[in-house]
Amino acid sequence: MPSTRASTGHSKPRVHLTVSTEPERKRASKNYTTGHHRTGAGITKQPATHHKRKPHLSDKISGAAEKLVGKLTRRPGKKAAGTRKMRGTDGKGSHAKRI
Numbered sequence: 001m002p003s004t005r006a007s008t009g010h011s012k013p014r015v016h017l018t019v020s021t022e023p024e025r026k027r028a029s030k031n032y033t034t035g036h037h038r039t040g041a042g043i044t045k046q047p048a049t050h051h052k053r054k055p056h057l058s059d060k061i062s063g064a065a066e067k068l069v070g071k072l073t074r075r076p077g078k079k080a081a082g083t084r085k086m087r088g089t090d091g092k093g094s095h096a097k098r099i
Contacts, residue, residue, distance in 0.1 A: 055088035063087075 055063070067082030069075075084090040 051094065052088040053093045055086060059088065059092075060086050 063082045063085030065082070066085060067079050070077070070079030070082055081090065085092075
């Protein structure tokens with residue numbers, strides 16, 4: 001005889017979710033200050049965007065090698081420098097040339 005959910009003792013009522021087809025309404029913003037930027041307790045500034053350059057293939061290869069050397073020699077600074085070199089956030093090319 002096949003067992004049903006009710007006879008096993010593990011029956012729970014099935015929940016059928018109702019999905020509405022109407023679009024979700026936009027919530028009204030609670031920003032009552034117009035034109036003023038508030039700074040103070042509880043309000044944090046957004047982090048500045050990190051400037052990066054376009055890393056070349058040679059940068060990616062040498063950065064990966066540097067990262068591997070740092071991992072093998074257990075030097076986290078060397079490993080981080082390799083990661084920055086691969087991503088183009090090492091600061092190379094950001095310094096002005098002096099004449």
